[in-house]
Amino acid sequence: MLRLFLSGKKCPLPKSPGTVLISRSGGLGDIIMTTPLVRAIRNHYPKAHIVYLVGLEAAPALKNNKDINKIIAFDEKIIFGKKIGKILELKQKIMALDADMCFILDKSKWWNVLMKLSGIPVRVGFDRKGEGFSNTHNIAFDGEKSELEYYLEMADLIGARIPSKATVFNLKEDDHRYARSFLHEHSLDRKKVLAICPGGAKNCGHAFPLKRWLVERYAELINELPTAIEVVIIGGPMDKEIIDEMKGMLKRRAYISYDASLSENAALLAHCRLVLTHDSGLMHIAAALNDNVIALFGPTPALRFAPSNVKVIDKHEEYPPCYDIFGNTSACQGYEGMNALSAGEVQKVVLKKLDTQ
Known part of the structure; x- marks a missing residue:
């Protein structure tokens, strides 16, 4: 019945839309992954007024993004709470x-x-096993390639040139100044600095602690590092408990930054020699700013x-991912993929990366 009354009919794409809406809920990483598409839309429609609808918690991912004219941030609790x-x-x-057209980047x-x-006449979105019935234009989604590739398919659908596949997280000079000051204050300017982000993996609508590597594994790795490698532990206010727990396990010096703003910590990630983390928002921020990132996946x-x-x-050959294309985690009960990653094997990759710099 829903399909009958709300089905979408294919229509011509506008050549020069006045207002273009882009919508995406989710965490910081979800939003950062969309930025190459945002850039492509801006290049294709240079005169359009581009509005991005995003959840409050993830809105900082779009701060200072010059491809966007306006950000509308909403409380995602209204969606999860069905208000x-x-x-x-x-x-x-x-x-x-x-709006003359919209790009719907959620799959639901x-x-x-x-x-x-x-009432938006042209609606470009995804069809995840039949869920795109109300859109006018769809990209088939089956979860068999990277999120970025699906977004770039969307750019291709409208005929947009893709100038770069690089994701974007914009920083101001004040952010870089904080990072330089932090490193200078601790005499880290000329040293090999490893940034570690042990927290995250949670947002307004979803906490997924199984994505995190064990705190004791991070601590074990830090304790066994050569003294010539300095460590900075980075997180946000919500990560304080995790970072404090890890700090209590350390037998050597490590510096901590979790009271800084998101953009200041992002600049610190950009200035460190290497970043080690797991699937999280900070992983995506680090990757947008630094090509030397190691990410642990489970x-x-x-x-x-x-x-x-x-x-x-990862250990995906032995422990395949349990998170499905609908975002369900019911198959993840008892998942051991992250626990199977030893401190020793991760440390080998860390040392190899730092030795080649």
């Missing part, structure tokens, strides 16, 4: 934009339906979520 009144208010905000049919009900498929410029370490 119909608030969702209708959001629909009114979308309708008020009078409910986002597709919301954009149709909001329940989520590196094929879909790993940036192309990171070194992936």
